[in-house]
Amino acid sequence: MKLFSGSVFALVAIAASVALMMLQNVFAETQRAGEYRISGPYTHENLSVFLFHGTNRSAKNLLTLEEAIAQHKVVVYETRNVNELAIENVSDEDVFIESGDIVKGGAQDRTLKDDLILPTKSGRVNINSFCVEHGRWSARGTEPVSTFGSATEALATKKLKMAVKMKGDQREVWEQVAAAQASMSSSLRSDVRAAASPTSYAMTMQAPAVQKSIDGYLRELKGIVDGNSDVIGYAFAIDGQVNSADVYVSHELFAKLWPKLLRASAVEAVSEYQSGKKFEPANVAALKTALADADSAKGFARQLTDRTNVLVKETPRNILFETRDRAQGDAWIHRNYMTK
Template identity: 35%
Template sequence: MKVFSISIGFLCLFVVLMGCKDKSQKPVIAQNTTEAVIRVDGITINDSKTQGNLQLFILSGKEKVSGKRYTTLSEAMDAKKVIVKETGSVNELEIDNNSSDYVFIHSGDIVKGGKQDRTISYDVIVPPQTKNMSLASFCVEQGRWEQRADEMVVAFSSNTKMLSSKDLRLAAKHENNQGKVWSKVSEQKEYLNAKLSARNGYEVDIAANESNSSLQLALESKELKKTKESIYEKLKGLIDTQDAIGYAYAINGEIYGVEVYNNKQLFADLWDKILESVIVEAISEEGEEVMAVKTKEEVLAYMKEIKATDKKTAKKVNAATRFKTIQNEKGNLVFSTEDLGKQQWIHKSYMKIDTTDRAQHENLFLNSRFNIEN
C-alpha cells in the first residue's frame, strides 16, 4: 500500500506540473497549419502556404460581378484587340479598343516597347470600341527615348509583367512620383543581382541587355526566370481548389498587401502575372531578418485597420472606371476600383506606407491631387 500511495503521489505531482506551463511563453506559430475559420465581409482567409521567405494566403468568397466579363490587357494585346499607343509624353499613353470586350488594365501592368517601357498607374476598364483613351503612366526604363531593336516606336508590343514590389506600386499609384519610380526600379534590380549572385555562387547581372535601365528586360532575365520557376511551380495551383477571389502575402514575416477581386475569372486570368510579381519581390528580399510567419487573424487585423470614417478621395478615371482611396494617419491604405457600369467595386487593394518619414507622408496625405466626390 505504501508503494502504491507513493506512485499515486508522483502521478498527481506530474499532472499538476503539466498544467502549470509558463503563461508568458509565446506560442510557436507553425507553418502551413490549419487554423480556425476567419472571415471578413463575406471573404474567407484560408490557411497559408509558405515557400522560403514568401507566405501566401488565398482568399475565397462570393463574387458580386459574376461571370467572365473582362479581358485582361495581356490577352487583349496578344489577340490584337487593343493598341496601346505612344504619345510622346512620359506620363500619358493612349489606347484603342477595337473589340466588343471590356478590357481590364491592372495597376502596375508594364507595356513593352514604344520610346520607353511604361507602367500603367491605375486600374482601368476600357469599354468596347473605344478610341484614343488616355492612360496615366510612368516610365520604368530611364534613359531610352528611341526605338529599341526591331520593336515599334509608335506603339507597344506586349504586356507580360507587372510591377514587382510594393514600394514601386505605391510610388506609381499613390505618390505619383516619377523620380521615385526610377529609384525603386534601380533599387530592385540591385537587390535581385545581389540575391541571385548569392544563390548561384557567381555574379549575376539581370540588367545586362540592350537596355540596362529597363525593368521589363530585367524581369525577362534567364537567371531570374530559372530561380523563380521552381517557386512558381510549387505555388501556382493554390487557386485551383478554392473559390478564390484574392490573396494576401507576407515576406520575411511582414504583411505586404491584400488584394481582392469581385470577379473570380478576372482573378484567375491575372494570377500568373500576380504570382510572378510577388515571387520576384520575395527573391529580392531574401536573406533579410525573418520574423514568425503571420496568422490569419493578423491578416484580418491588417484589413480592419481602415475605418469608414477615415480620409476618402476619389478620381473618375474614365466613363467606366472610378478609383477611390481611403487612408488613415497610421499609413494604412485601401485602393478601390469601381466598375461604373455595374455600380460595384471590382478590385480592392490593402497596403501600408512606411510612416518613418512622417512629415513627408502627412504632406502627401493633405495634398492629394484627387478631387473628393460627394
C-alpha cells in the same frame, strides 16, 4: 413535468436566439470584409500566400490587358509623352487594366498608373503612365516604336508600386526601378540588367537569372488555386510581414491574373531573401487586422474616366485602393490593400 418541459423549451429558444445573433454578427463581419473567407498561409521559403474565397460579384467577362494585347483586341499607342499614353479597345469585350501593368516597347517601357475599365469600341483614351526604362527614346531592336507589343509583367516591389500609385513622381519611379534592380542583383549575386537595355525593369523581370530564382516559388505555390472555383483574390507576406492583398470581382478575372500576380510576388520575395533569417510566419489574424484597419478609414473618391472611379482609404499603417465600375452602379471590381 409541463413546467420542466416549458423551461427546457425556453432555454432552447434562448440558445437558438443567441446562436442566431452570433451568426448574424459573423455574417455582418463577413459583409464588412467583402463577403470572403481567408485560407492559408501557403508558404515557400520567405513567401507566404493567403487565398480569399467568396462569391462572384459579376458574371460579366473582363479581358486582362495582357490577353487583350496578345489577341490584338487592344492597341497601346506611343504618344512621345513620358507620362501619358493612348489606348484603344477595338473589341466587343470590356478590358480591365491593372495599376502596375507594364507595357513593353514604344520609345521606352511604361507602367500604367491606375486601374481602368476600358469599354468596348472605346476609341482612343488617354492613360497615365510612368517610364520604367530610363534613357531610351527610340526603337529597341525590331520592336515597333509607335505601339507597345506586350503586357506580360507587373511591378514587383511595394515601394515602386507606391511611387507610381500614390506619389505619382517620375523621378522616384526611376529611383525605385534602380533600387529594385540593385536589390535583385545583390540577392542573386548576378547583374540582372539586360545588355540590350540596362535600365529596363521589364527586361530585368525577364532575365534568365530572375526567372530561375523564382522557379521554386512558382512550382510550390501556383497550384494552390487549382480546384478552388471560389477563389477571388490573394494576399502575401514576406519574412512574416503582411505586404499586400488583391481581391477581384470574380474568380474568372482573378484566375487570369494569378500567374502574373504570383510572379511579381515571388520576385519581391527573392529580392528580400536572406539565407538563414529567422522570422515568425504571418497568420490570418495579422492579415485581417491590416484589412480592417484600411477599411475603417474615411475615403476620398476620384473619377478616373467616364467608366472608372477609385476610392482611396488611408491610415498611418495601411492603404486601400478600391476600383469601381460606374456602369454597374459604382460596384467595386478590385480592392488593392498595401501595408506601409
